[in-house]
Amino acid sequence: MLKAVDEIRRELGAEAVSTDEGDLEHHGYSEWSTSNADERPVAVVRPTSTEQVSTIAKICTKYKVPMIPYGAGSSIEGNFSCPYSGICIDLSAMNKIIQFRPQDMDVVVQPGVNWMTLNEEIKDSGLFLPLDPSPTAFIGGMVATNCSGTNAMRYGTMKDYVVNLTVVLADGSVIKTRHRPRKTSAGYNLNSLFTGSEGTLGIITEATVKLAILPTNFSVATVAFKSIHAAAAAASTMVRSGLPLAALELMDEVQMQTINKNGGTAGRMWEEAPTLFLKFSGTENAIKDSIKAAHTICRQHGASGFEGVNTKKEMDLLWSARKEALWAAIALKPEGTVIWSTDVAVPISRMADLIEESKTKATELGLWNSVIGHVGDGNFHQALIYHPDVASERQKVADCVDTMVQKAIEMEGTVSGEHGIGLGKKHCLLKELGPPTIGVMKALKDTLDPHWLLNPGKVFDE
Amino acid sequence: MLKAVDEIRRELGAEAVSTDEGDLEHHGYSEWSTSNADERPVAVVRPTSTEQVSTIAKICTKYKVPMIPYGAGSSIEGNFSCPYSGICIDLSAMNKIIQFRPQDMDVVVQPGVNWMTLNEEIKDSGLFLPLDPSPTAFIGGMVATNCSGTNAMRYGTMKDYVVNLTVVLADGSVIKTRHRPRKTSAGYNLNSLFTGSEGTLGIITEATVKLAILPTNFSVATVAFKSIHAAAAAASTMVRSGLPLAALELMDEVQMQTINKNGGTAGRMWEEAPTLFLKFSGTENAIKDSIKAAHTICRQHGASGFEGVNTKKEMDLLWSARKEALWAAIALKPEGTVIWSTDVAVPISRMADLIEESKTKATELGLWNSVIGHVGDGNFHQALIYHPDVASERQKVADCVDTMVQKAIEMEGTVSGEHGIGLGKKHCLLKELGPPTIGVMKALKDTLDPHWLLNPGKVFDE
Numbered sequence: 001m002l003k004a005v006d007e008i009r010r011e012l013g014a015e016a017v018s019t020d021e022g023d024l025e026h027h028g029y030s031e032w033s034t035s036n037a038d039e040r041p042v043a044v045v046r047p048t049s050t051e052q053v054s055t056i057a058k059i060c061t062k063y064k065v066p067m068i069p070y071g072a073g074s075s076i077e078g079n080f081s082c083p084y085s086g087i088c089i090d091l092s093a094m095n096k097i098i099q100f101r102p103q104d105m106d107v108v109v110q111p112g113v114n115w116m117t118l119n120e121e122i123k124d125s126g127l128f129l130p131l132d133p134s135p136t137a138f139i140g141g142m143v144a145t146n147c148s149g150t151n152a153m154r155y156g157t158m159k160d161y162v163v164n165l166t167v168v169l170a171d172g173s174v175i176k177t178r179h180r181p182r183k184t185s186a187g188y189n190l191n192s193l194f195t196g197s198e199g200t201l202g203i204i205t206e207a208t209v210k211l212a213i214l215p216t217n218f219s220v221a222t223v224a225f226k227s228i229h230a231a232a233a234a235a236s237t238m239v240r241s242g243l244p245l246a247a248l249e250l251m252d253e254v255q256m257q258t259i260n261k262n263g264g265t266a267g268r269m270w271e272e273a274p275t276l277f278l279k280f281s282g283t284e285n286a287i288k289d290s291i292k293a294a295h296t297i298c299r300q301h302g303a304s305g306f307e308g309v310n311t312k313k314e315m316d317l318l319w320s321a322r323k324e325a326l327w328a329a330i331a332l333k334p335e336g337t338v339i340w341s342t343d344v345a346v347p348i349s350r351m352a353d354l355i356e357e358s359k360t361k362a363t364e365l366g367l368w369n370s371v372i373g374h375v376g377d378g379n380f381h382q383a384l385i386y387h388p389d390v391a392s393e394r395q396k397v398a399d400c401v402d403t404m405v406q407k408a409i410e411m412e413g414t415v416s417g418e419h420g421i422g423l424g425k426k427h428c429l430l431k432e433l434g435p436p437t438i439g440v441m442k443a444l445k446d447t448l449d450p451h452w453l454l455n456p457g458k459v460f461d462e
Numbered sequence: 463m464l465k466a467v468d469e470i471r472r473e474l475g476a477e478a479v480s481t482d483e484g485d486l487e488h489h490g491y492s493e494w495s496t497s498n499a500d501e502r503p504v505a506v507v508r509p510t511s512t513e514q515v516s517t518i519a520k521i522c523t524k525y526k527v528p529m530i531p532y533g534a535g536s537s538i539e540g541n542f543s544c545p546y547s548g549i550c551i552d553l554s555a556m557n558k559i560i561q562f563r564p565q566d567m568d569v570v571v572q573p574g575v576n577w578m579t580l581n582e583e584i585k586d587s588g589l590f591l592p593l594d595p596s597p598t599a600f601i602g603g604m605v606a607t608n609c610s611g612t613n614a615m616r617y618g619t620m621k622d623y624v625v626n627l628t629v630v631l632a633d634g635s636v637i638k639t640r641h642r643p644r645k646t647s648a649g650y651n652l653n654s655l656f657t658g659s660e661g662t663l664g665i666i667t668e669a670t671v672k673l674a675i676l677p678t679n680f681s682v683a684t685v686a687f688k689s690i691h692a693a694a695a696a697a698s699t700m701v702r703s704g705l706p707l708a709a710l711e712l713m714d715e716v717q718m719q720t721i722n723k724n725g726g727t728a729g730r731m732w733e734e735a736p737t738l739f740l741k742f743s744g745t746e747n748a749i750k751d752s753i754k755a756a757h758t759i760c761r762q763h764g765a766s767g768f769e770g771v772n773t774k775k776e777m778d779l780l781w782s783a784r785k786e787a788l789w790a791a792i793a794l795k796p797e798g799t800v801i802w803s804t805d806v807a808v809p810i811s812r813m814a815d816l817i818e819e820s821k822t823k824a825t826e827l828g829l830w831n832s833v834i835g836h837v838g839d840g841n842f843h844q845a846l847i848y849h850p851d852v853a854s855e856r857q858k859v860a861d862c863v864d865t866m867v868q869k870a871i872e873m874e875g876t877v878s879g880e881h882g883i884g885l886g887k888k889h890c891l892l893k894e895l896g897p898p899t900i901g902v903m904k905a906l907k908d909t910l911d912p913h914w915l916l917n918p919g920k921v922f923d924e
Contacts, residue, residue: 101809101811102702103698103702103810103811104809104810104811104840105701105702105810106809126702126704145647146647146651147647148645148647152645156618156622157645157647159651159654160618160622169902173898174898175898175899175901175902176895176896176899177899178876178894178895178899179871179874179875179876179894180809180874180875181807181808181809181840181841181874181875181876181879182807182809182810182839182840182841183610183614183619183807183836183839183840183841183876183879183880184807184876184878184879185607185608185609185610185619185658185876185878185879185880185881185882185883186876186877186878186882186883186887186890186891186894186895187658187883187891187894187895187899187900187903187921187922188655188658188659188663188903188906188921189608189621189654189655189657189658190899190902190903191654192621192651192653192654192655193650193651193654193655193906195651196647196649196650196651197650201650213701213702213703213704214704215704216704236565239567239675240564240565240567240588240675241675242588242675242676242677242678244706244744244745244748282706282744282748283706283747283748283751283752284751285745285747285748285750285751286706286744286745286747286748286751288747289745289746289747289748290745345643345644345645345646346643347563347566347568347642347643347644348565348566348567348644349563349565349566374645377644377645378566378643378644378645379643379644379645409641412641412642412643413641413642413643414640414641414643414645414646414647414648415648416646416647416648417643417645417646417647418645418647419647420647420648421647421648421649425648428648429648429649432640432641432648432649433638433640433648433649434638436635436636436637437637437638437639437640437649437652438649439637440631440637440652440910441649441650441652443909443910444650444655444906444909446909447905447906447908447909448902448905459649459650460649
């Protein structure tokens with residue numbers, strides 16, 4: 001490994017290679033992550049071009065050294081940890097917006113571009129990249145984990161926005177998946193193969209992404225329900241009625257309580273009940289129609305309060321409860337505890353059952369737990385707080401997560417709706433898909449990365 | 463090959479195997495297709511289950527016999543022709559709707575289900591599969607070619623509707639790509655790998671597809687422009703303004719003339735000018751807002767007439783001109799001529815240029831030609847009428863298509879927006895993507911079908 005580091009240093013220059021202890025620790029461990037490996041990388045390399053990434057890959061292949069692509073470090077399933085050590089390829093220096101073409105509604109970016117920076121840069125064009133992952137996330141990592149967030153119900157997930165990718169393969173060869181059409185039926189869909197492959201098939205060094213029209217009119221509403229089932233049923237009815245919802249989020253009573261305990265939102269206190277957060281967009285008249293219809297549906301499902309607002313200030317205030325949910329939980333967690341946050345997705349009709357069962361299980365085990373759901377997608381997150389140094393608590397968390405994942409599989413769901421598999425959910429993926437399907441995935445991995453050097457130990461084992 | 467046929471007959475029963483000359487001809491040749499092979503299959507086999515398809519694949523692999531999956535036969539790039547002969551696997555007997563789950567907004571179907579039949583069966587639920595290919599198309603073939611049509615701008619293409627696939631691989635093994643979540647980040651995206659692979663990686667024997675909400679309110683408008691450029695500019699402005707258009711189609715002056723020559727639509731005659739066909743859907747108020755905005759934009763681009771209607775009868779009449787475009791051209795073509803219809807897609811800003819250049823080239827060569835465009839996607843079809851028995855005319859058509867494809871590539875476009883590569887566009891795909899990218903696709907093919915028995919001679923050559 002050290003020979004490879006030396007050779008990279010000779011090729012890229014000393015300033016591109018770091019072996020600083022803090023740097024290695026920062027790139028090999030995350031307190032946000034559900035799983036971490038004991039190993040750390042031997043070096044962090046910061047390339048500035050596709051050519052440099054290609055050079056690194058050639059050298060790593062020559063010495064058979066693992067390569068771990070690294071973006072913003074915001075993934076939470078151990079996606080960038082390095083169980084076999086190796087060289088961390090930090091792409092944050094590749095942060096240029098290369099070409100923005102408003103007329104074609106696309107933009108070419110390097111992988112280290114932050115999505116919020118991009119959206120800020122291009123906002124005057126009336127376009128935006130409608131994903132909504134961690135505020136710190138980079139586009140390369142967003143592609144690698146096929147991220148999504150609160151906008152997915154309306155706009156889809158990252159895979160729906162990839163027009164083309166420039167990818168460095170394990171051996172250092174460079175391919176561009178396709179040109180720049182918005183639609184194609186020409187050849188195999190390599191965009192979707194690399195998207196969500198978590199850096200195990202290639203290193204993304206450039207991406208052209210589609211942009212969507214930034215809505216000019218919004219409205220936000222919140223409404224509290226008597227139970228998770230009532231909230232989920234109302235959500236499902238809204239989706240089925242074709243309301244043009246921009247987002248549809250659920251927070252359980254524990255999460256609402258947490259926000260209150262943390263001082264509410266700008267002083268406002270909330271009913272501590274399962275609550276739906278609705279965002280509408282469209283023409284002014286369409287929004288009016290939609291709010292009226294949504295209000296009726298919520299009333300039919302037993303909700304009494306329905307608060308709709310439409311000035312920017314009021315909307316930001318109302319939505320901030322959703323936005324700050326995780327931070328509120330973090331602020332209140334007792335000293336020495338950590339949060340385990342994981343996600344699953346199931347067919348919509350099963351979501352309320354799974355949320356209830358997951359909450360009951362965690363509560364029975366005496367764990368603080370809360371749920372946030374992307375209801376329109378059947379996708380939700382359960383957060384559990386525990387003492388990592390207490391073996392019995394760690395075991396309880398593991399039991400909870402195993403039960404949730406197992407039940408999601410039984411309900412024909414998936415073990416990860418938007419966080420990926422990483423290090424921590426490999427055994428879950430095997431249970432979800434079974435050996436023959438995993439076998440096909442591994443055969444593809446063998447083909448593109450015969451020595452398993454790209455982010456080894458992730459998604460599945462050799 | 464005949465040994466394989468005998469063994470399949472023994473395993474599946476004589477009634478599942480046909481060697482009737484007419485049957486072989488029908489399954490090996492299409493007058494709709496731009497390319498046909500000289501060979502015909504040695505047999506047509508009609509399995510009724512995944513198990514039977516698996517049995518066929520095992521036998522074909524044992525005897526190294528090509529397998530050509532066949533759906534409705536509506537593809538037009540020679541996608542089901544059999545240049546190496548082989549056994550045609552006709553999936554039309556697998557035409558069951560297996561499970562419809564309106565609450566989860568999905569449906570499980572066999573590959574031989576026709577999309578219009580499906581939509582008719584489920585229409586009372588307020589859901590539909592929003593693709594719009596040939597009226598005869600089956601869902602298996604729609605997945606295999608990643609089809610789309612006039613609804614793609616609003617709803618996306620077939621790949622966006624695949625929740626999971628059951629696939630028989632070349633060696634007869636069976637995999638299911640995933641469970642039934644609407645959203646996932648778990649493992650490689652095999653759905654998208656098989657979707658659009660034109661039967662070269664596996665045979666689709668079951669599919670779960672997402673459904674969309676059937677809009678209850680529609681409106682249709684048509685508007686004639688002074689030039690293709692003016693129409694395209696108006697279309698682009700409408701898209702960029704975020705109007706909730708359900709469809710946005712362009713027909714050139716030749717196509718409008720053809721409709722008139724064919725008697726118009728229910729007696730109505732049309733201005734013979736480049737014409738946009740617009741479909742709106744949403745709440746009643748949203749539609750009103752949108753029509754007003756669209757009218758303003760069209761006027762700004764020099765259009766004088768703007769006809770908007772909203773009763774079902776009027777809308778059907780207006781839209782029928784778009785729907786019957788191809789049939790009008792067929793009805794009028796001289797005895798002994800055939801139509802070559804092919805498609806490309808380019809970044810939206812380049813589409814008007816490419817349409818104009820393609821029209822000019824064909825007209826200079828003395829060929830009747832017309833254009834229909836899915837303007838919102840930068841995707842259009844050019845139809846050329848020629849005498850297939852006159853070598854010089856055939857050459858002219860080939861020149862036109864080559865020029866169009868070459869220019870589409872230069873404009874960073876794709877050589878097929880929705881018809882696939884099939885037999886006829888292999889050399890174009892190579893030009894579009896280049897050897898390294900094609901090399902990756904071939905490596906994937908090698909991995910999943912090491913003897914190249916699945917639909918050989920399509921997409922690319924060994």
